Amino acid sequence: EAAVTQSPRNKVTVTGGNVTLSCRQTNSHNYMYWYRQDTGHGLRLIHYSYGAGNLQIGDVPDGYKATRTTQEDFFLLLELASPSQTSLYFCASSDRTGSSQNTLYFGAGTRLSVL
């Protein structure tokens, strides 16, 4: 079973602060994703990647950077955090070439509060 681990699980920062959210998957999936989940909006895609060094823009990328350093590791960076970025962030992975095709495997989430 795919394992996706996010850290930290909770984070509090101040407006203008610098935050890095980490995600590691151990199932050799090619695709990795960052979503944010907000009441009334469901899940919205921020960035995704199909391999080390690759980055694709999602639907709500403003204010976020991301970097895929290895097959396993995908980071989300908020360089000047704002209160509007207070949210629950999920990382997910998928193997679009494997038998599970479109199945997303999610981490447990990181709750970020920007004061």
Next chain:
Amino acid sequence: GEQVEQRPPHLSVREGDSAIIICTYTDSATAYFSWYKQEAGAGLQLLMSVLSNVDRKEEQGLTVLLNKKDKRLSLNLTAAHPGDSAVYFCAVSARVVGQLTFGRGTRLQVYA
């Protein structure tokens, strides 16, 4: 792009009753349909998925119905139990393997 509407946003049912969640989508070329469950404090987990050539799929007390004419996808939990209490999301894709668009979620509460 694809728009997905999910309803109801909240649903409360008695144990043993059925619970029905509906999603409507806009792109008639949508090819992949799925339902995810999110339990408290956890990430989403896939419940079931179907392709556009399937109208009905049943697994372990869950029924997924796809009405392509009306662009409607539904999830029916027959004989719901308290362990089914969670948030449910539909997610669709224009291709068999491609980017997913999620509904806004339905919070289901099953009471004894």
